[in-house]
Amino acid sequence: MARRDRYSLAPIRGNYTYSVEEVAELYGIASETVFRWIRDEGLKRLPGSKKFYIHSSDMRRFLERKNKRNKKPCSDGEIYCCKCRVPRRPSMNAVQAENLPNGTIRVKAKCGVCGTGQFKVVSGKNWSESHPLYPDRNGPTIEHSGANGWPRNCQT
Numbered sequence: 001m002a003r004r005d006r007y008s009l010a011p012i013r014g015n016y017t018y019s020v021e022e023v024a025e026l027y028g029i030a031s032e033t034v035f036r037w038i039r040d041e042g043l044k045r046l047p048g049s050k051k052f053y054i055h056s057s058d059m060r061r062f063l064e065r066k067n068k069r070n071k072k073p074c075s076d077g078e079i080y081c082c083k084c085r086v087p088r089r090p091s092m093n094a095v096q097a098e099n100l101p102n103g104t105i106r107v108k109a110k111c112g113v114c115g116t117g118q119f120k121v122v123s124g125k126n127w128s129e130s131h132p133l134y135p136d137r138n139g140p141t142i143e144h145s146g147a148n149g150w151p152r153n154c155q156t
């Protein structure tokens with residue numbers, strides 16, 4: 001099962017004691033993962049029972065901390081690379097931008113470090129943050145150069 005980068009706190013009930021199995025079911029993960037959280041990652045379990053129980057407030061605290069740790073925001077010009085598992089600057093000669101009918105822009109690129117394809121859909125108004133190389137999506141810099149759809153100055 002793929003490692004999750006973020007766990008929503010929304011499904012956790014206000015004041016409730018979860019079994020390991022219930023937590024696993026809540027997030028669609030293996031019970032073994034929950035055991036590992038308890039064993040290795042500091043998820044608190046309620047004392048005094050052979051079976052492991054976790055209180056919702058401890059779940060909440062644990063996942064909040066976990067989410068924070070996993071959060072690696074993209075800086076300007078970066079796109080998350082699924083292989084490196086961190087935001088990377090794309091290779092500048094392999095960026096493709098496409099205006100979609102709904103006003104968003106699809107950016108295709110290649111990770112500047114490992115070469116894996118990156119993919120991101122950004123809103124037009126976030127465009128300059130997403131790709132400072134092309135500060136204005138309506139400007140001449142992202143006019144597509146032909147059949148292959150590459151922005152003109154990406155080819156230099």
Ligand SMILES: [Zn+2]
Nearest residue numbers: 081084111114
């Ligand atoms: Zn990469």
